[in-house]
Amino acid sequence: MFVVSDASTDRTVEVARAAGASVLPLTTNVGKPTALYTLITAARIVERFDYVTILDDDTIVADDFVAKCLESFRDGVAIVTGRTESRRPHGRSRLNPLLASRAFAYWRYQVTLRRGQSALGVMNCISGSNSMFRTSILAEVILPQTPYIVDDTYWTMEVQRRKLGKIVYAPAAVAAVCDPTTPRDWYKQNLRWLWGTFQGIIGHRVGSRATLFDVTAVLLMLDWILYVFGAPTVIALFILNHPFTSVQHYVLFYVAGLGAWLTVASLATRRPEIVLMAPAIAVLDVVYRVVFVHAAIKAIRRPRVESCTWSSPKRYA
Amino acid sequence: MSSPASVEAAGPLPFTGGIFTVPIMLLGLLLTLSAFLMAVFRKVRESRS
Numbered sequence: 001m002f003v004v005s006d007a008s009t010d011r012t013v014e015v016a017r018a019a020g021a022s023v024l025p026l027t028t029n030v031g032k033p034t035a036l037y038t039l040i041t042a043a044r045i046v047e048r049f050d051y052v053t054i055l056d057d058d059t060i061v062a063d064d065f066v067a068k069c070l071e072s073f074r075d076g077v078a079i080v081t082g083r084t085e086s087r088r089p090h091g092r093s094r095l096n097p098l099l100a101s102r103a104f105a106y107w108r109y110q111v112t113l114r115r116g117q118s119a120l121g122v123m124n125c126i127s128g129s130n131s132m133f134r135t136s137i138l139a140e141v142i143l144p145q146t147p148y149i150v151d152d153t154y155w156t157m158e159v160q161r162r163k164l165g166k167i168v169y170a171p172a173a174v175a176a177v178c179d180p181t182t183p184r185d186w187y188k189q190n191l192r193w194l195w196g197t198f199q200g201i202i203g204h205r206v207g208s209r210a211t212l213f214d215v216t217a218v219l220l221m222l223d224w225i226l227y228v229f230g231a232p233t234v235i236a237l238f239i240l241n242h243p244f245t246s247v248q249h250y251v252l253f254y255v256a257g258l259g260a261w262l263t264v265a266s267l268a269t270r271r272p273e274i275v276l277m278a279p280a281i282a283v284l285d286v287v288y289r290v291v292f293v294h295a296a297i298k299a300i301r302r303p304r305v306e307s308c309t310w311s312s313p314k315r316y317a
Numbered sequence: 318m319s320s321p322a323s324v325e326a327a328g329p330l331p332f333t334g335g336i337f338t339v340p341i342m343l344l345g346l347l348l349t350l351s352a353f354l355m356a357v358f359r360k361v362r363e364s365r366s
Contacts, residue, residue: 112346113341117345118345220338
């Protein structure tokens with residue numbers, strides 16, 4: 001176990017050392033990609049190991065996480081990404097709509113899109129908090145400083161573009177992460193993730209080649225456009241008295257769809273708060289469209305970054 | 318932690334996303350369901366033996 005402390009101001013170094021980890025303490029906050037690069041180089045991870053799991057400090061993996069990831073490392077596999085779950089909060093935090101929304105979002109995304117993308121070999125993102133890499137491939141993509149605000153977006157795009165290997169999803173490898181608990185942290189984190197995603201699309205010219213990866217990525221982008229502009233378009237058509245538009249039907253369809261998803265998610269994750277928080281989740285779904293537009297503008301204005309430092313959301317026990 | 322950008326946008330059909338990626342989502346859902354059923358069958362078989 002190797003730990004890099006990116007100029008932590010808490011007891012990270014002391015606690016990690018006491019737990020038996022080899023710790024590299026950095027005195028300057030350099031950002032996650034540079035900190036990882038420094039550790040991987042200093043500890044000679046690539047030369048000494050065939051595989052490496054990269055975890056964030058807010059991640060708790062299941063006891064068999066590594067074993068389950070390794071099972072998925074068949075020939076030609078470059079990266080295995082585990083199943084992300086939102087860590088279960090205690091007490092009143094259980095009714096935090098941001099956490100319920102995120103628990104739902106992880107579940108929904110992973111049982112549908114991520115699993116399908118994995119089967120087709122067209123995954124466009126991995127979980128930076130809980131993924132395992134073949135070190136020989138990581139050596140090909142890791143840089144002292146990634147040009148995108150989300151480092152794993154850069155690695156994913158490089159692996160897909162340069163056909164370095166398959167990226168697969170291992171649902172049996174479970175990891176729990178801390179998600180934002182305040183609206184400000186939630187907005188900032190989503191903005192950063194989406195900004196990084198759009199930077200990846202621009203920087204790696206996703207959609208410009210005739211590959212299955214590009215085709216499926218373009219389909220996903222079309223869905224995003226539909227997601228962001230679908231509801232406002234229906235409302236605008238209704239205001240303009242378009243004969244084929246019925247807001248009542250739209251609302252009914254939306255409520256029924258969301259209700260069905262939330263109910264199944266509650267049962268599958270055994271989190272009743274997901275269905276209890278339905279109205280709040282619907283509101284967050286609207287705000288998320290704003291984040292989408294904000295991130296797209298940000299990516300157009302700043303398609304590359306010189307530094308990947310950011311402040312993490314507040315952690316909870 | 319960094320995670321999929323499409324996390325929140327893989328929404329209920331059709332107006333919150335999911336028309337163009339329906340085949341991929343259905344494939345994923347099918348695989349998830351088959352894995353779930355396999356796990357259930359395995360448990361049932363284990364409990365009988």
